[in-house]
């Protein structure tokens with residue numbers, strides 16, 4: 001006779017309704033339900049997780065929108081807990097790949113405990129001599145995003161000039177450091193003096209500016225393009241940005257297009273400035289793509305997860321030996337989750353925004 | 361003692377002033393000057409050309425604009441003849457590569473006779489068993505543009521779905537035929553019923569529509585996406601356009617972005633709808649680049665001229681054996697030149713617009 005397993009309470013962050021415009025804390029609510037800490041016998045691959053850290057990611061906004069035409073990302077279901085990347089401990093498993101006690105990262109529920117019925121997209125955590133929370137950031141999805149976007153899509157060459165927007169965030173802070181490791185000149189933009197200081201003093205950016213204080217982004221970028229020219233007069237032709245790692249879209253993209261250099265590349269990672277607009281802003285300077293032979297390429301990190309083991313082996317020594325650093329912004333408890341998530345869209349986070357799921 | 365060479369009269373098409381907005385015939389004027397039909401002895405590489413055919417190309421509009429910031433294309437000089445691709449006969453040469461009697465194509469003056477002091481960018485015409493005028497079109501710059509843009513930048517695969525705008529023009533009509541040769545499904549848009557008929561009945565497009573008669577370009581494209589689905593139900597995932605060969609920009613690009621397919625490619629060849637606007641239109645749907653992993657890549661044909669000999673050897677048999685056809689719109693005499701050039705921007709041309717330089 002199977003031993004009876006007690007139900008425990010399970011706090012969850014639930015989407016109340018589909019969101020239009022900027023998301024608000026009140027678009028979500030924290031409720032308490034019950035869960036049995038056991039994978040049903042009928043499941044042949046399920047795992048039961050205790051969630052430790054949850055990652056607040058801008059793309060989650062897209063899943064809060066009511067679907068209209070077929071999309072490549074499913075929407076959340078109102079009334080159900082929202083989902084997102086997290087670091088979890090396996091409590092029970094019917095899956096040969098995972099056993100109780102394993103630490104994993106992947107897409108879980110925003111709740112204390114989650115039953116995952118098909119855990120194909122979970123990675124086992126092998127290295128625990130770094131902060132476990134890093135698996136929501138530099139050692140997780142955002143880390144892989146920076147790595148794949150910069151190296152695979154951006155194809156940097158030594159000495160090139162790189163610009164990244166949302167530069168102090170989960171992805172941006174790493175893009176900057178990868179650019180330095182690749183021998184590039186790196187400039188970043190961010191939304192506060194505190195963030196600009198971080199860029200220059202902690203992440204080693206060559207230059208950084210607060211885009212909110214620049215009336216004319218084109219002029220701001222030209223200033224930095226000129227700064228580049230002082231650095232290196234040897235390069236032939238027009239000066240400018242070789243790689244723009246695109247995180248924000250809109251007006252910044254429009255300005256950057258004017259300052260791109262011949263054969264420049266724009267890995268299009270995100271356009272956070274557009275996610276909450278009813279009608280996205282228009283980008284006017286796409287003619288630059290032709291005369292400057294620019295390649296602009298959208299990518300999604302999941303297409304590069306086969307490189308994850310290689311990435312981890314490569315980045316771990318950099319982290320442990322202090323060549324790469326990572327700043328996190330850690331909110332506490334599921335009650336803070338709606339506010340932490342919503343804060344991404346006003347730039348409240350300084351560094352990677354995540355949440356530690358506290359047990360009461 | 362060198363024999364004296366008589367001066368002859370030389371009709372020229374001169375730019376009167378820098379152009380803003382749509383170009384007008386009166387932005388140019390036809391004047392008559394004199395020229396000596398001999399390369400000066402002091403020149404060590406000059407050639408003297410008799411111009412036979414002149415090519416009307418949309419990019420020439422850019423050279424009529426007053427330069428503001430450094431650009432990759434030089435502007436024309438008001439008061440001087442404009443320049444453009446042409447087919448010419450060498451009358452005199454101080455250049456070891458060219459001898460009198462040679463036929464060449466390259467950038468020459470819009471005039472009867474041109475002295476070219478550094479003819480690095482001229483190609484010798486080896487095959488004269490096709491119409492000589494083809495070297496302004498299918499066997500010249502527009503031909504290479506279609507070839508390089510479609511094959512090198514577009515990277516087509518058999519069975520893919522291709523859409524091309526300005527489809528009946530110098531470049532577009534060939535893109536469509538290349539797509540058919542590559543085993544693709546090809547849809548084109550053009551600006552009149554006559555052009556749409558050409559696309560379907562002469563160039564073998566699978567579908568074509570008159571964009572001027574479509575209120576909602578997105579809906580028009582969806583209609584064609586649905587047409588594709590009927591053609592091939594085997595392909596997994598979302599249906600849509602694999603390659604958009606971009607000739608027009610603006611609203612069409614915005615609509616196409618919504619109908620692109622996963623891992624689609626957009627070779628950005630031109631954006632003719634934007635060339636005459638003071639402020640280019642905004643493109644709103646760039647977020648599609650990310651979710652659909654779209655690569656959008658600007659290119660300029662001159663970067664691919666090393667492939668020209670290979671292209672000619674490949675396309676010639678297709679032309680001679682009737683598998684590829686080419687429609688030209690031939691204006692007569694330099695007096696018609698301003699009107700022929702300006703007509704490109706209202707779609708007056710049907711097929712490749714060129715000019716035969718008549719001798720009176």
Ligand SMILES: NC(=O)c1ccc[n+]([C@@H]2O[C@H](COP(=O)([O-])OP(=O)(O)OC[C@H]3O[C@@H](n4cnc5c(N)ncnc54)[C@H](OP(=O)(O)O)[C@@H]3O)[C@@H](O)[C@H]2O)c1
Pocket residue numbers: 056057058059141142145166167168169170171172189190191192195247248268269270271272273274299300301302344345346347348349350351352353650
């Ligand atoms: N393609 C992929 O697979 C993939 C994967 C991960 C992330 N992404 C994208 O990468 C980008 C960065 O993500 P992240 O996780 O690193 O986020 P993050 O930078 O840690 O947080 C978002 C930041 O964006 C900035 N921001 C918010 N609204 C803005 C606006 N209107 N204009 C300009 N900046 C604004 C804010 O910083 P400031 O204070 O500097 O404004 C905010 O802190 C996002 O666009 C995200 O969607 C894409």
Ligand SMILES: NC(=O)c1ccc[n+]([C@@H]2O[C@H](COP(=O)([O-])OP(=O)(O)OC[C@H]3O[C@@H](n4cnc5c(N)ncnc54)[C@H](OP(=O)(O)O)[C@@H]3O)[C@@H](O)[C@H]2O)c1
Pocket residue numbers: 290416417418419501502505526527528529530531532549550551552555607608628629630631632633634659660661662704705706707708709710711712713
């Ligand atoms: N990147 C390169 O190296 C390169 C080289 C050659 C050409 N190009 C570009 O390729 C494109 C096609 O050139 P082409 O030589 O083949 O010209 P073309 O198609 O023979 O002639 C121009 C055509 O553009 C269309 N058009 C004009 N204004 C328009 C508007 N506002 N909206 C939509 N369509 C408009 C008209 O056709 P409809 O009647 O269909 O409107 C017109 O007949 C141009 O953008 C050109 O700049 C680029």
